[in-house]
Amino acid sequence: xxFTDIFIKRPILAIVVNLLILIAGLVSIKTLSVRQYxxxxxxxxxxxxxxxxxxxxxxxxxxxTPLERVIASxxxxxxxxxxxxxxxxxxxxxxxxxxxxxxxxxxxxxxVAQVRNDLPPEAEAPxxxxxxxxxxxxxxxxxxxxxxxDQNQITDYLTRVVQPKLSAIPGVQKADILGARTFAMRIWxxxxxxxxxxxxxxxxxxxxxxxxxxxxxxxxxxxxxxxNLVANTDLRSEEEFRRLVIAEKNGSIVRLGxxxxxxxxxxxxxxxxxxSGQKATFMGVWPLPQANTLDVVRLVREALPDIQSRLPxxxxxxxxxxxxxxxxxxxxxxxxxxxETLLIVIAVIFLFMGSVRSVVIPVIAxxxxxxxxxxxxxxxxxxxxxxxxxxxVLAVGIVVDDAIVVVENVERRLQEGETPFxxxxxxxxxxxxxxxAMTITLAAVYTPIGIQGGLTGALFREFAFTLAGxxxxxxxxxxxxxxxxxxxxxxxxxxxxxxxxxxxxxxEAIRKWYSGVLAxxxxxxxxxxxxxxxxxx
Numbered sequence: 001x002x003f004t005d006i007f008i009k010r011p012i013l014a015i016v017v018n019l020l021i022l023i024a025g026l027v028s029i030k031t032l033s034v035r036q037y038x039x040x041x042x043x044x045x046x047x048x049x050x051x052x053x054x055x056x057x058x059x060x061x062x063x064x065t066p067l068e069r070v071i072a073s074x075x076x077x078x079x080x081x082x083x084x085x086x087x088x089x090x091x092x093x094x095x096x097x098x099x100x101x102x103x104x105x106x107x108x109x110x111x112v113a114q115v116r117n118d119l120p121p122e123a124e125a126p127x128x129x130x131x132x133x134x135x136x137x138x139x140x141x142x143x144x145x146x147x148x149x150d151q152n153q154i155t156d157y158l159t160r161v162v163q164p165k166l167s168a169i170p171g172v173q174k175a176d177i178l179g180a181r182t183f184a185m186r187i188w189x190x191x192x193x194x195x196x197x198x199x200x201x202x203x204x205x206x207x208x209x210x211x212x213x214x215x216x217x218x219x220x221x222x223x224x225x226x227x228n229l230v231a232n233t234d235l236r237s238e239e240e241f242r243r244l245v246i247a248e249k250n251g252s253i254v255r256l257g258x259x260x261x262x263x264x265x266x267x268x269x270x271x272x273x274x275x276s277g278q279k280a281t282f283m284g285v286w287p288l289p290q291a292n293t294l295d296v297v298r299l300v301r302e303a304l305p306d307i308q309s310r311l312p313x314x315x316x317x318x319x320x321x322x323x324x325x326x327x328x329x330x331x332x333x334x335x336x337x338x339x340e341t342l343l344i345v346i347a348v349i350f351l352f353m354g355s356v357r358s359v360v361i362p363v364i365a366x367x368x369x370x371x372x373x374x375x376x377x378x379x380x381x382x383x384x385x386x387x388x389x390x391x392x393v394l395a396v397g398i399v400v401d402d403a404i405v406v407v408e409n410v411e412r413r414l415q416e417g418e419t420p421f422x423x424x425x426x427x428x429x430x431x432x433x434x435x436x437a438m439t440i441t442l443a444a445v446y447t448p449i450g451i452q453g454g455l456t457g458a459l460f461r462e463f464a465f466t467l468a469g470x471x472x473x474x475x476x477x478x479x480x481x482x483x484x485x486x487x488x489x490x491x492x493x494x495x496x497x498x499x500x501x502x503x504x505x506x507x508e509a510i511r512k513w514y515s516g517v518l519a520x521x522x523x524x525x526x527x528x529x530x531x532x533x534x535x536x537x
Contacts, residue, residue, distance in 0.1 A: 004428035007480045008421070014484040018368055018477060025371030028378035033292040035385045036327045040458040043101040043132055045093040045108055047071065050124040052087050060084035063123060066115050067091055074107040076100070097458060105130050138284030140297045141178075141321040142304070145280035148314035151179075154281045157315070162283065162307055169299045171291035178282040185241055188261040197254055199247055204256065207246045238262050282320060297324045334389040341396045342366065349400065354503035357489045358411065362403035364485070365477045369399035372477075373470035380465060387463040395470035398442060402435050402478030410486040424487030432479065439475030443468040 007014035049063050064084045068091060072080065076099035081092040095104050105128070112126050119126075144154055144162075158177050166175035187208075189201060220227050242257030256262065287296040301319070308317050345366070350359045370392055382388060409431055413423035450457065450464030 002429045002432060004432060004479055004483050005425055007484050008424050008428065008487050011484045011488065014480045018481045021372040021375070021473065021476070022368055024375040025373070028375045029371070029384075031378055032374070032382070032384045033290060034294045034327065034331070035383045036293075036323070036330070037385050038387055038459055038462045039289060039383060040097065040455065042097055042455075043095045043099070043104070043130055045095065045105060045128065045130045047089075047091040047093070047108070047112060047126050047128050049089045049119070049126040050087060051089065051120065051122065052124075053122070054120075055086055056084045059087070059089045062120050063089040064091065066118060067112060067126065070111040070115050071108055074104065074111055076104040076107075097453075097455060101130055132289060137323070138176075138286050138321075139293050139323050140285050140300055140319060142283045142285070142300075143280045143318050143320040144283065144311075144315065145278050146312070146315040149312065151279060151281055153312075154315065157312060158281060158283060161310070165303065165307065166283065166285055166300065169285075169296065169303060171287050171296040171299070173286045173288045173291075175283055175285050178284055179280070185238070186263050187241070187256065188263075190259055190261070193259040197247070197249055197259065199249075199254065199259060204246055204259070207244060207256070211244055238264055280320075294324050294328060297322060330386055331384075331389065334386065334393065338389070338393050338396065341393055345396055345400060349404065352503065353404075353407070354499045354501070357491070358407050361407050361482055361485045361489065362400045365403040365474060365482060366396060366400055368477050368481070369470055369474035370395060372473035373466055376469035376473070377462070377466055380462075380469075382462045382466065385462070387460065388466045391463045391466035392470065395467055395474075398467075399470055399474035399477075402438065402474050403482045405435065405438075406431055406478050406482040407486055407490070410483070410490055414490060414492050420490050420492065421487045423490070424483050427486070428479070428483035435475055435478050439471055439478075442471045446471075 007017075047067060049067065051059050051063055054062070064082050067089070068080065068082055071077075071091060071093060074093075076095050078094045078096045080094070083090045093104075093108065095101065109128055112128065116125070144158060146154060149157075155177060163175050163177065166172060187204070189204065194200065194204075241262045242255065244256040245253055246256055246259065247254045285296070285300055287293050304317065304319070311317060346359065346363055349362055350356070353359055373392065373395065377384075377388060406428060409427040410420075410423045413427050414420065418426065446464045446468045448464075450461040450468075452460075
């Protein structure tokens with residue numbers, strides 16, 4: 001007994017096997033995340049070191065150059081970029097494609113630790129961050145603006161209220177404030193006053209550090225209560241800063257207000273963010289790499305009305321940019337193309353096979369093969385993106401081949417006088433080897449695309465393996481479900497009646513014409529003169 005006989009004699013088994021493929025694929029569709037393009041592991045490590053008060057040349061010489069020298073010896077680095085600006089050094093390390101991010105990050109941290117003590121003591125500890133290049137842009141940007149509130153107040157509200165709410169949404173990796181104006185006490189030193197009183201800027205800085213701190217010194221207990229004790233020299237208002245004692249000169253106290261202008265402002269005024277011509281503060285929401293971008297943005301939009309209802313008077317919030325609009329539109333277009341492709345394939349199959357019963361068998365094989373391929377995508381860790389959907393569309397015209405071959409062979413045996421059951425048994429037995437060979441051949445054609453290296457391989461790996469997976473599933477369906485359905489649905493004489501009979505008669509006429517032309521062509525022999533033959537004179 002051949003392999004295919006089991007499924008023809010036990011139709012429930014064939015149905016269960018294919019239902020298992022179908023259900024696994026449908027569950028996988030809900031599990032897979034949706035992206036615009038396949039995920040590529042291109043990571044970037046950023047090393048940022050603050051050196052307050054140093055110009056760009058000092059930062060480059062004492063911070064950037066020593067760090068670059070040791071970081072360059074780490075493994076997995078493709079190339080590095082660095083910038084030295086006033087007060088800050090930034091080194092951007094681009095890792096090789098698909099290199100282990102954790103291993104590279106560990107090595108870079110170890111290299112930075114080697115020279116940490118060689119850096120100037122005034123420099124802050126280097127901050128090392130890693131991020132995927134896929135997450136360079138947020139999935140959605142929200143804009144907050146107001147005519148009554150300044151940007152400092154907007155930033156303060158977003159930090160306290162909005163940012164925690166967005167960060168708590170399932171699937172959100174981070175919600176960052178862009179164009180923030182954080183409250184800061186601005187102290188503008190007066191050089192002439194400092195020179196007259198013989199006071200340096202370092203003395204002012206030391207006075208601020210010594211008189212602006214919080215410290216818990218302990219607690220005291222009574223019979224009924226316990227009180228925590230705090231030594232608080234935290235300066236909170238402009239007037240408190242102005243009255244801060246800087247030094248004592250000739251018995252007179254010099255206060256900060258005597259040598260500087262003090263005002264409450266922002267940490268930086270170097271950025272100016274606008275939305276629709278109006279000053280605004282943005283918040284970008286980044287989804288987790290494994291999260292479904294469409295679901296994350298949908299949850300953000302659902303949370304937006306509640307956020308808008310709680311905004312201070314005169315403050316407004318809008319969606320400035322939504323990347324999922326393009327993703328959703330592109331996926332919608334691909335799905336529309338998929339439906340059109342299915343209809344065209346069904347029409348073509350019917351035009352050439354002529355019988356509705358014959359058409360139903362390969363048509364049922366199409367969705368099972370395509371949905372089953374989605375299950376293989378989940379096992380491989382792929383995502384639903386434009387390239388995998390393109391592979392599904394292209395697979396429509398390929399996955400029907402095996403089922404059509406099985407149906408045609410069974411119909412041929414029906415025309416030779418066999419019963420539908422016997423025709424299915426014998427026809428499927430004849431095609432076990434050819435169907436397996438055809439399936440492996442088609443899958444092998446696309447596999448090399450997915451195993452090539454570099455960025456091309458990273459982008460088209462999911463495309464190639466999804467297409468190959470759909471072909472493999474179609475081969476399984478052709479050897480399990482199609483023979484069983486042929487034994488139950490095909491009938492003797494259907495190929496000679498109605499439209500099917502008309503199509504078969506036309507194909508038979510073409511076959512006879514071709515046979516006649518071929519016979520005449522093969523029967524024609526050109527005159528052949530033996531070598532060395534001499535004509536009589």
